[in-house]
Amino acid sequence: MAALAIAVVVSQFRSSYLERELSVKVQTEHYVKAMEAHVIYSIQSADVSLMSVSNAIKVLPATQSSSRATMEELLSSLGSSFDSDYWITFVDPKGNAVATSTGSNVTGISYADRDYFKVHANNEFKGKLFIGEPAIGKRSKKKLFFLSRRVENAKGEFLGVVTAPLNVDRYVKVFENSRFNSDISISLIHAGGKVIARVPNFEQAFARDLSATSLFDNVRRASSGTYKTVSLIDNVTRVFSYHVLDGLPLIIVVGSNDNEAARLLQQNYLTAGGGLAILLLLMFGAGHFSLRTYSRQEDRELRYRALYSASREMEHQLLANEESMKLASLLFQNSGEGMMVTDANGLILTVNPAFSLLSGYTEKELIGHRAYELASSRNDREFFDRIFEAVTDSGHWKGELWHQSKNGEEYLVSMVVNTVYNEKGKPFRYVALLSDITQKKASEELIWRQANFDTLTGLANRRMFHEHLRLEMKKTDRSQLPMALVFVDLDYFKEINDTLGHDKGDMLLKQVATRLLGCVRSTDTVARLGGDEFTVILSELNNAGDVVRIAQEILKKMSTPFHLGDSEDRQVAHISSSIGITLYPDDGADAETLIKNADQAMYTAKQQGRNRFNYFASFMQEATRARMHLVNELREALQHDQLRILYQPIIDLSNGAVVKAEALVRWQHPVRGLLNPAEFLNVAESSGLIIGIGDWVFHQAALEVQKLQAISSPAFQVSVNKSAWQFRDDGSNYRRWLDFLKELKVSPQSLIVEVTENLLLDAASNNADLRHTHMQISLDDFGSGHCSVAFLKRFGVDYIKIAPEFVTQGGDGLLICEAMIAMAHKLGIKVIAEGIETQQQLAALTAIGCDFGQGYLLSRPISGPELEEKLQKQCEPVNK
Numbered sequence: 001m002a003a004l005a006i007a008v009v010v011s012q013f014r015s016s017y018l019e020r021e022l023s024v025k026v027q028t029e030h031y032v033k034a035m036e037a038h039v040i041y042s043i044q045s046a047d048v049s050l051m052s053v054s055n056a057i058k059v060l061p062a063t064q065s066s067s068r069a070t071m072e073e074l075l076s077s078l079g080s081s082f083d084s085d086y087w088i089t090f091v092d093p094k095g096n097a098v099a100t101s102t103g104s105n106v107t108g109i110s111y112a113d114r115d116y117f118k119v120h121a122n123n124e125f126k127g128k129l130f131i132g133e134p135a136i137g138k139r140s141k142k143k144l145f146f147l148s149r150r151v152e153n154a155k156g157e158f159l160g161v162v163t164a165p166l167n168v169d170r171y172v173k174v175f176e177n178s179r180f181n182s183d184i185s186i187s188l189i190h191a192g193g194k195v196i197a198r199v200p201n202f203e204q205a206f207a208r209d210l211s212a213t214s215l216f217d218n219v220r221r222a223s224s225g226t227y228k229t230v231s232l233i234d235n236v237t238r239v240f241s242y243h244v245l246d247g248l249p250l251i252i253v254v255g256s257n258d259n260e261a262a263r264l265l266q267q268n269y270l271t272a273g274g275g276l277a278i279l280l281l282l283m284f285g286a287g288h289f290s291l292r293t294y295s296r297q298e299d300r301e302l303r304y305r306a307l308y309s310a311s312r313e314m315e316h317q318l319l320a321n322e323e324s325m326k327l328a329s330l331l332f333q334n335s336g337e338g339m340m341v342t343d344a345n346g347l348i349l350t351v352n353p354a355f356s357l358l359s360g361y362t363e364k365e366l367i368g369h370r371a372y373e374l375a376s377s378r379n380d381r382e383f384f385d386r387i388f389e390a391v392t393d394s395g396h397w398k399g400e401l402w403h404q405s406k407n408g409e410e411y412l413v414s415m416v417v418n419t420v421y422n423e424k425g426k427p428f429r430y431v432a433l434l435s436d437i438t439q440k441k442a443s444e445e446l447i448w449r450q451a452n453f454d455t456l457t458g459l460a461n462r463r464m465f466h467e468h469l470r471l472e473m474k475k476t477d478r479s480q481l482p483m484a485l486v487f488v489d490l491d492y493f494k495e496i497n498d499t500l501g502h503d504k505g506d507m508l509l510k511q512v513a514t515r516l517l518g519c520v521r522s523t524d525t526v527a528r529l530g531g532d533e534f535t536v537i538l539s540e541l542n543n544a545g546d547v548v549r550i551a552q553e554i555l556k557k558m559s560t561p562f563h564l565g566d567s568e569d570r571q572v573a574h575i576s577s578s579i580g581i582t583l584y585p586d587d588g589a590d591a592e593t594l595i596k597n598a599d600q601a602m603y604t605a606k607q608q609g610r611n612r613f614n615y616f617a618s619f620m621q622e623a624t625r626a627r628m629h630l631v632n633e634l635r636e637a638l639q640h641d642q643l644r645i646l647y648q649p650i651i652d653l654s655n656g657a658v659v660k661a662e663a664l665v666r667w668q669h670p671v672r673g674l675l676n677p678a679e680f681l682n683v684a685e686s687s688g689l690i691i692g693i694g695d696w697v698f699h700q701a702a703l704e705v706q707k708l709q710a711i712s713s714p715a716f717q718v719s720v721n722k723s724a725w726q727f728r729d730d731g732s733n734y735r736r737w738l739d740f741l742k743e744l745k746v747s748p749q750s751l752i753v754e755v756t757e758n759l760l761l762d763a764a765s766n767n768a769d770l771r772h773t774h775m776q777i778s779l780d781d782f783g784s785g786h787c788s789v790a791f792l793k794r795f796g797v798d799y800i801k802i803a804p805e806f807v808t809q810g811g812d813g814l815l816i817c818e819a820m821i822a823m824a825h826k827l828g829i830k831v832i833a834e835g836i837e838t839q840q841q842l843a844a845l846t847a848i849g850c851d852f853g854q855g856y857l858l859s860r861p862i863s864g865p866e867l868e869e870k871l872q873k874q875c876e877p878v879n880k
């Protein structure tokens with residue numbers, strides 16, 4: 001690289017040796033280039049300051065740009081960065097000086113006559129940099145020339161002019177130091193014609209108009225060139241090279257006389273090459289150089305080139321900066337986002353229209369107030385301390401806070417605060433961007449609530465429950481204190497809905513939620529999984545005995561009567577609950593297992609009679625597995641025709657004839673043999689399979705009664721048992737049953753539906769549907785429940801079946817039977833005695849007027865064909 005540089009320099013000067021004039025030309029051109037780089041660099045650094053001042057003024061509130069104090073503060077805060085060779089003055093729209101960065105008092109000085117002021121007042125330069133003609137400073141009395149820019153607000157209104165007077169002495173010094181000998185002249189000339197700086201003879205030359213000289217003849221022809229003439233200033237004949245600075249109204253002119261050219265020829269050209277290096281060093285203020293090696297020469301050459309291209313680049317950046325400031329100003333005025341600018345003490349300097357709209361305050365009302373005065377009292381002091389800390393540490397804060405508008409309304413804003421620093425690195429302005437997120441937040445919160453909470457009770461919903469459960473399990477892992485998961489399911493809640501209505505059911509669920517919350521600590525979780533299923537997470541239990549106490553408390557609270565509705569429409573509801581409890585980590589390691597455990601324990605509590613709590617035990621898992629297996633088998637049984645019906649004959653006690661039969665379902669299990677309903681009905685009910693089984697039984701019974709009536713008499717009846725679960729149907733199965741009977745041409749009265757007392761009491765409304773079918777109703781197990789006589793009548797019961805315990809008891813049992821029979825007969829209800837096992841019982845029941853009887857003495861349950869045969873036989877003597 002060094003070798004290459006040497007070669008370049010050597011070849012350059014060898015050619016200058018060959019051609020005298022040309023050598024002068026080359027030399028002056030070198031000077032021109034070096035001077036140009038310096039001038040551009042100095043102008044651009046002053047222009048950066050001009051632009052930053054002008055942009056700062058733009059964001060000031062309207063009144064403040066005319067305030068001397070504000071402007072002095074602004075200019076002096078920037079002043080420290082200024083080059084000592086220039087300063088900045090702000091001139092108001094009338095041309096009067098407002099303040100200057102040197103801090104001198106400029107009040108009363110008018111610059112209205114300056115060319116730059118007129119140009120900007122007429123907006124001829126559209127805010128671009130204008131370089132005015134050189135002149136003597138009105139206050140400083142220095143020889144100056146002026147860089148300036150127009151300042152306007154976002155609406156384009158003229159706010160004044162910022163000007164940077166440049167002390168031309170700086171150029172004189174640099175030019176002087178760059179000359180090898182006194183014959184070389186270097187000048188910086190304004191495009192208007194006036195000399196800005198010149199060596200030699202600066203004093204005579206300053207502000208002298210050269211517009212009529214041959215220089216300008218040449219300039220008008222080309223932006224750079226070389227010519228020979230006698231200087232007007234010092235009368236010396238020189239070869240002049242000139243260059244018009246790109247985009248600037250400035251011309252650099254360098255002249256060398258013939259003596260210089262001759263001297264050059266005698267001199268070692270290498271030294272001349274070194275001269276150029278000296279010039280470059282001086283130009284950039286390095287002040288120290290050495291000519292000892294060529295490699296240094298190469299460095300300097302490179303540095304010169306780098307600086308030259310850097311100054312070009314800077315020029316482009318400045319233009320881009322200007323553009324972006326304009327854009328920023330537009331944004332400020334038109335943005336939908338609120339913007340506020342404060343000084344370093346938090347005093348509001350300006351706000352944009354969107355901010356006024358948000359807060360209800362005009363810009364005028366806000367200026368001078370502290371930004372935090374807008375915040376609502378919802379934010380505490382610590383909150384502001386935190387903001388302050390963040391802004392001090394990083395210059396930045398982002399977050400949400402509550403503001404209060406002029407009309408007192410509170411609104412939530414999302415705010416970003418950024419700091420603008422002055423040249424000393426101290427905060428100078430704070431800029432805040434704000435947007436109202438009240439609505440957005442409210443709907444986010446609503447969505448979140450809907451996603452996580454049960455709308456009816458306000459308790460955590462299933463999703464939230466799962467989240468809490470996992471969190472509590474983690475807590476337990478850390479604290480080693482056990483946690484209990486409690487499932488609470490209301491008993492027979494459906495009946496509340498059915499008897500009191502869904503609204504009252506809702507009221508009850510709400511009260512259940514409140515009562516449950518009252519049973520636990522605030523740190524525990526109460527959730528509603530759906531329907532009448534609730535869960536409680538009892539976290540970090542110090543004492544496992546607490547769980548029992550809480551479970552008992554819940555049972556008690558749930559079985560305390562609920563008062564539903566207001567005084568006019570008040571209803572009292574009685575209910576109870578079944579509770580399942582499982583412990584973590586003892587019973588399971590994951591959430592799914594715990595949930596399953598608690599559910600099983602609760603199910604067992606239901607099975608055991610409800611209104612009780614049950615701890616999960618591993619045997620329950622086994623039981624559950626067995627139950628699931630049974631459900632699957634039963635489903636298959638239905639599909640594969642494994643169910644059977646046996647008929648137990650019912651005898652007319654007055655003549656011993658079989659006149660009815662009770663259909664009893666059996667399961668012909670492929671492995672376990674014939675199973676009684678007790679072995680599978682529970683599972684059938686809880687799995688819902690009971691509906692299908694009930695339908696099947698009914699169909700079989702209807703088909704059978706058709707056959708039996710054909711054999712004996714149209715009065716023959718078959719009874720079917722209806723499970724409590726079948727009442728949960730909406731009644732559509734009755735319609736299906738009646739359709740089927742119609743198809744068979746069997747009268748509905750041929751079938752008796754057997755229901756239990758409790759069922760009759762609980763599902764009163766559904767029984768009304770049953771009566772409308774015209775099938776007969778038989779009340780099973782009469783005497784074992786609490787059915788009042790009034791109920792019997794009201795629900796149109798056709799038969800009562802006396803429970804076997806009364807029949808087999810004898811003595812008092814028989815007396816009760818007699819009373820029941822008498823009462824039933826008075827109501828027009830017939831009586832069937834169940835479980836007759838002895839002749840004695842038969843005789844006694846017959847004696848007290850019982851209408852019908854069934855039991856092992858009379859016949860065990862038999863198959864359809866067997867019954868048909870029996871009836872056949874019974875009918876034979878009559879037929880004969």
Ligand SMILES: Nc1nc2c(ncn2[C@@H]2O[C@H](COP(=O)(O)OP(=O)(O)OP(=O)(O)O)[C@@H](O)[C@H]2O)c(=O)[nH]1
Nearest residue numbers: 489490491492493494495497502505506530531532
């Ligand atoms: N009022 C009201 N009822 C509901 C709501 N959600 C579900 N249900 C009803 O709650 C009842 C829940 O019944 P289950 O738990 O199946 O049965 P249960 O009657 O409580 O009987 P057991 O649980 O066996 O003791 C169903 O009848 C649902 O229709 C609700 O938001 N409001």
